[in-house]
Amino acid sequence: MARAIESAGPAIETKGLTKSYVRRVTKPGLMGSLTGLFHAEKREVSALRGLDLRVLRGEAVGLIGENGAGKSTTMKLLTGILRPSSGDLRVLGHQPFRERKALARKIGVVFGQKPQLLWDIAVRETFELLRVMYRIPDPVYAETSALVTKLLGLEPLLGVPVRLLSLGQRMRADLACSFLHAPQLVFLDEPTIGLDVLAKEQARQLIKTMRRKYGMSLILTTHDLKDITDTCQRVVLLDKGSLLFDGSLPAFEDKFAREKRIIVQLERPLSAAARKALGTRLSRLGGRLLRASGIEVAVAYERPEAVRGLTQALVQKLEVADMAFEKSDMESIVRRIYGRQGAKRG
Amino acid sequence: MAEIPRFAGTARVLFSTAVQGRLAYAKYFFLSLLGFFVSFGLTLMLWLYVNDHRTGGLAVGREDLVAYLVLALAVNFIFSFSLDSFLAGRIRTGLIAVDLLKPMNFQWMYFFIALADVVIQACMGAAVLLIAFCVFSIRPLKLDAAQGAVFFCSLALAMLVQYGICFIFTLGAFFTNFGYGIFNLRLMTQATFSGVFAPLLLYPQSLRAVAYALPFHCVVQTPAMLGLSWVPAGQALPLLGEQAAWAAGLFLAGQLGFRWVIGRLTIQGG
Numbered sequence: 001m002a003r004a005i006e007s008a009g010p011a012i013e014t015k016g017l018t019k020s021y022v023r024r025v026t027k028p029g030l031m032g033s034l035t036g037l038f039h040a041e042k043r044e045v046s047a048l049r050g051l052d053l054r055v056l057r058g059e060a061v062g063l064i065g066e067n068g069a070g071k072s073t074t075m076k077l078l079t080g081i082l083r084p085s086s087g088d089l090r091v092l093g094h095q096p097f098r099e100r101k102a103l104a105r106k107i108g109v110v111f112g113q114k115p116q117l118l119w120d121i122a123v124r125e126t127f128e129l130l131r132v133m134y135r136i137p138d139p140v141y142a143e144t145s146a147l148v149t150k151l152l153g154l155e156p157l158l159g160v161p162v163r164l165l166s167l168g169q170r171m172r173a174d175l176a177c178s179f180l181h182a183p184q185l186v187f188l189d190e191p192t193i194g195l196d197v198l199a200k201e202q203a204r205q206l207i208k209t210m211r212r213k214y215g216m217s218l219i220l221t222t223h224d225l226k227d228i229t230d231t232c233q234r235v236v237l238l239d240k241g242s243l244l245f246d247g248s249l250p251a252f253e254d255k256f257a258r259e260k261r262i263i264v265q266l267e268r269p270l271s272a273a274a275r276k277a278l279g280t281r282l283s284r285l286g287g288r289l290l291r292a293s294g295i296e297v298a299v300a301y302e303r304p305e306a307v308r309g310l311t312q313a314l315v316q317k318l319e320v321a322d323m324a325f326e327k328s329d330m331e332s333i334v335r336r337i338y339g340r341q342g343a344k345r346g
Numbered sequence: 347m348a349e350i351p352r353f354a355g356t357a358r359v360l361f362s363t364a365v366q367g368r369l370a371y372a373k374y375f376f377l378s379l380l381g382f383f384v385s386f387g388l389t390l391m392l393w394l395y396v397n398d399h400r401t402g403g404l405a406v407g408r409e410d411l412v413a414y415l416v417l418a419l420a421v422n423f424i425f426s427f428s429l430d431s432f433l434a435g436r437i438r439t440g441l442i443a444v445d446l447l448k449p450m451n452f453q454w455m456y457f458f459i460a461l462a463d464v465v466i467q468a469c470m471g472a473a474v475l476l477i478a479f480c481v482f483s484i485r486p487l488k489l490d491a492a493q494g495a496v497f498f499c500s501l502a503l504a505m506l507v508q509y510g511i512c513f514i515f516t517l518g519a520f521f522t523n524f525g526y527g528i529f530n531l532r533l534m535t536q537a538t539f540s541g542v543f544a545p546l547l548l549y550p551q552s553l554r555a556v557a558y559a560l561p562f563h564c565v566v567q568t569p570a571m572l573g574l575s576w577v578p579a580g581q582a583l584p585l586l587g588e589q590a591a592w593a594a595g596l597f598l599a600g601q602l603g604f605r606w607v608i609g610r611l612t613i614q615g616g
Contacts, residue, residue: 021612076613081446083609097609104449116444120367132359133450135352161370 009093011185011217012055012078017087019048019073019241047073049241050087057184060211060218062228065238066338071221072111074238075189078219079109092184105134108178108216112190115174117162123173124158127180134181141180147213148176151206152199167194175203179210185217186210192224204230225330237337244337257333258302261326262287262310266295267319278317285309295321356450357458364462379470386419386474389543405547410574414545416478418570420471422542425504425565427463429456429512430532434525440614453513453600460509492579493572496586500569503589507564510596511536517600520607523614535560541567561592 023043026036048070055061063071076082077089080096080103089096094103118126131141149155152172162170171194178186188207192200208231210216220232228235228249235252237245245252270278270292279289282299286306290298297318301310314320328336368374393415397408406414433456436442448455489497515532519525537543540562546554557563568585571577577585 076443079447081443081613082611100446101449101451104447107447109447111443114441114444116447118363118367120370121363125363125366129359129363132352132356133448 009057009090010054011057011059011092012053012219013088013090014051014053014078015088017048017051017053017074017077017089018046018085019070019077019082020044020046020085046241048077048084051238051241051243053236053243053246055217055219057217058211058215059234060232061220061234061236062225062232063219063221063236063238064225064228064334065244068240069238070241071238072189073241075109075111075187075219075221079107079187080104105181106184108181108183108186110175110178110186110188110191112171112193115162115170116177117170117174119162122159122161123154123165126162126173126177127158130177130180136181140182144180144182144210147209148179148206151209152176152202168196168199171195172199172203175206179206182210182214183216186219188218188220188222190222191220192222192227200224200227203227207231225334229330237334253328253330253333256337257328259300259328259336260302261290261328262299262301262307262314263324263326264297264299264314264318264320265322266297267321269294270297270318274317281313281317282310285313353454357454360455360458361462361465364459365466368462368466375470378467379474382419382423382470382474386416386423386478389419390415393544406545410576411545413574414570415543416475417573418542418545418566420475420478421501421504421569421573422540422566423474424464424467424471424501425508426467427460427508427512428529429460429463429509430516430519431525431529433516434519434522434528437519438524438614442611443613446608453597453604456513457509460512461505464505489573489575490579493575496579496582497569497573499586500572500582500589503586503593504565504569506593507561507589507596510593510600511561511565513600514596514603517603517607520611523612536562536565539563540565541570545571561596564589564592 021044023045024036024040025043026032026040051070051074053074063074065071073082077084078091078096080091080094080098080100083097091103092106094106096103116126117123118129127145130136131145136144149158152175154173154176157165157169157173160169162173165173171191175188175191178188186207191207192203195203204227207218207220211218211231218231220227222228232249234248235245236243237252245255247255275289275292278292278297282289286303287299287301287310290300292298297314299310299314301307311323314323390412393411394408397411433442436445445452445455511532515528516525518528518531522528539557539560541557546557546563546567549557568589572582572585
């Protein structure tokens with residue numbers, strides 16, 4: 001059943017893609033609202049500033065960035081909901097905004113906070129509507145609906161009206177909807193929002209299985225970076241509408257995650273004076289005291305040649321009970337990048 | 347040609363799911379009927395009072411006026427779907443984004459959803475009509491086959507005109523991002539110019555000219571007049587033609603307008 005991935009052309013190609021819009025700004029308070037009826041300041045907001053992006057067919061790309069970085073705007077431009085202000089854009093050979101309906105048949109989309117389920121009736125009725133609307137061939141529908149139902153544990157929910165489902169159940173059902181027509185390209189905007197740990201794992205499993213089975217391309221935005229490390233090979237980092245990084249996961253880690261950590265467990269807590277002295281000593285040796293709270297001390301370093309000096313100093317100066325080395329995880333890398341960008345702006 | 351049965355299949359399921367959605371709320375029926383009865387009873391009482399206390403009398407006889415009002419109010423009730431209000435809500439919350447991802451013409455998609463409302467309202471309207479005929483001792487509609495065909499044809503065209511009007515008003519919500527103003531404007535304009543609260547014949551000349559220049563009378567007055575045989579079937583063609591022209595014109599304007607507003611869309615709520 002696996003669809004042969006069309007080799008001709010990339011799944012997504014954008015050149016100098018921009019999107020700006022005008023925002024009305026009123027003064028605060030009741031008087032501001034009243035005067036705003038007649039006069040409001042208009043500000044142009046640039047949500048996306050010249051994005052160049054190329055995604056190959058079958059590729060899985062994680063789109064990350066702070067709130068307001070332009071991730072959702074990018075998704076809406078790529079799916080044809082919004083018209084770009086300027087630049088070139090092709091998705092599966094279509095110009096998304098001009099050929100929205102034709103493109104819609106080939107893509108699956110989840111906007112985490114905008115469900116496509118029909119609110120008042122049972123989940124299976126939405127499935128049925130999507131089956132006819134997307135003209136899904138019977139064998140494909142039989143296979144995909146069985147697969148999503150099984151992998152997301154939807155069987156007991158199919159007959160329940162959507163308004164009676166919990167947020168997590170609704171998210172799972174909504175995620176299922178976007179895979180029913182076995183799309184060539186899936187856009188998932190915060191697909192695991194509101195899911196518990198087990199449901200998140202089910203969602204990731206579904207994404208991986210569907211990609212493996214149907215060769216789907218994937219664009220994923222999320223604030224849970226495990227979604228990306230689990231399902232994507234490539235990361236695109238946006239900051240205020242501009243591209244900050246585009247490359248593989250290992251390249252991302254190489255660029256931003258040179259920092260490693262030594263975590264030391266102590267026999268007893270350090271005094272304030274000992275903490276200060278330790279910080280000074282470690283910085284001379286190429287390290288940085290991240291924290292020394294209770295019986296745990298964390299030291300960060302970037303140059304591998306600093307390890308020997310740092311560990312010797314720690315063992316000599318502290319009553320060490322245990323010691324471990326940690327590589328920065330995706331979460332902490334991204335937290336540091338966002339922090340750096342925020343500091344630059346601030 | 348293969349597109350037609352596929353389109354019909356999608357339309358059928360859209361219609362069916364929309365009906366199921368409405369049937370999910372039983373209390374809605376009773377409240378909706380209650381509202382209709384209040385507006386229906388008050389309008390009739392008001393007009394009967396005016397008719398009975400005016401020295402000069404009205405241009406329309408008492409029995410004809412009551413029959414007209416019963417039918418006009420029922421027709422208005424059948425077509426009282428609030429598509430513009432519903433869609434404006436989706437624009438305000440950004441849920442419109444999900445609609446735009448469907449591989450179907452937006453205007454047609456919502457037509458079948460509105461049609462579900464019309465069918466449900468028609469079932470309720472028919473019950474109210476029966477009660478009204480008994481309470482006010484009005485002669486039931488005596489339609490021969492030709493007049494009946496003309497009446498139902500006019501009702502179908504009225505549905506298309508009403509949908510076209512609602513859709514055009516909805517386009518305004520793409521600019522305002524908030525639908526109440528648009529919805530109120532449509533309701534008030536429609537109440538004034540459709541002939542629901544009085545036949546346009548009773549309007550002052552200037553107001554009547556405005557009413558006939560607008561499409562609203564095609565939704566209520568035209569089918570009511572044909573249903574009451576005020577215009578014989580043989581002379582109905584110009585009226586049906588006018589309805590058809592408005593329906594086609596509004597649909598086309600809706601298509602063009604939609605293409606224009608969608609380019610300026612901002613999705614609210616991220």
